[in-house]
Amino acid sequence: MQNSEENEVVQQFLDQVCRHIKVKKMHPEIREELTSHIEDRIEELQLRGSSN
Structure with missing residues (x-):
C-alpha cells in the first residue's frame, strides 16, 4: 500500500x-x-481488517 503522502488522491x-x-x-x-x-x-481501518 502506498504511503498517504505518495497517494495521488490524497495529494489532490x-x-x-x-x-x-x-x-x-x-x-x-x-x-x-x-x-x-x-x-x-x-491505520485504524487496517487494524479492523477493512480494505476501505
Missing part, C-alpha cells in the same frame, strides 16, 4: 483544501495535520 484532496486557505504560509502545516489524520484513519 490536500491541494483542494489548500486552495481555500488564503494564508499560503499555513499550507505546509495544514497538509501535515490532515495527512496525519488520514494516516491515523488508514
